[in-house]
Amino acid sequence: xxxxxxxxxxxxxxxxxxxxxxxxxxxxxxxxxxxxxxxxxxxxxxxxxxxxxxxxxxxxxxxxxxxxxxxxxxxxxxxxxxxxxxxxxxxxxxxxxxxxxxxxxxxxxxxxxxxxxxxxxxx
Numbered sequence: 001x002x003x004x005x006x007x008x009x010x011x012x013x014x015x016x017x018x019x020x021x022x023x024x025x026x027x028x029x030x031x032x033x034x035x036x037x038x039x040x041x042x043x044x045x046x047x048x049x050x051x052x053x054x055x056x057x058x059x060x061x062x063x064x065x066x067x068x069x070x071x072x073x074x075x076x077x078x079x080x081x082x083x084x085x086x087x088x089x090x091x092x093x094x095x096x097x098x099x100x101x102x103x104x105x106x107x108x109x110x111x112x113x114x115x116x117x118x119x120x121x122x123x
Contacts, residue, residue: 014058014105015042021103021116027052031086039081049096052120053083058105071102076123 019029027045034041043054057070079100087098104117 013107014103015056017105017114017116018054018056018103018118019043019045021118022052022054030090034082034086036082036085039078039083039085041079041082041086044086051087051098052101053079053086053098054101054103055079056103056105058107060107060109071122076100 015032019032022029022043022045025047027047029043029045030051031044032042034044041053042056043052045052045054055071055075083098083100099121100123102119102122104115104119106115106117108114
């Protein structure tokens with residue numbers, strides 16, 4: 001149980017860092033941790049007519065491999081399901097396009113900094 005709590009806190013930290021990055025790039029965060037029965041998306045962000053569905057993967061160090069490597073076909077399917085549900089509930093006529101991004105947040109061991117990698121348009 002304690003490991004799960006630490007992992008959840010780490011994940012929320014990564015999501016917050018990703019949200020700050022998108023805000024600095026001129027995006028407005030519309031939703032965080034949007035979940036439906038068979039899907040989830042960590043962030044929904046908008047800049048003008050562009051809507052972005054974001055999957056955030058956070059790691060401490062390199063022990064579990066690259067964060068983005070954890071985004072497999074099953075995870076992408078869950079992301080698509082959640083995006084469809086979000087669009088159905090929040091459709092707007094001024095949304096001309098949307099994309100799916102993966103953000104990898106890696107905290108250095110010992111807390112000495114972090115690395116952020118944004119992969120835009122994964123599909």
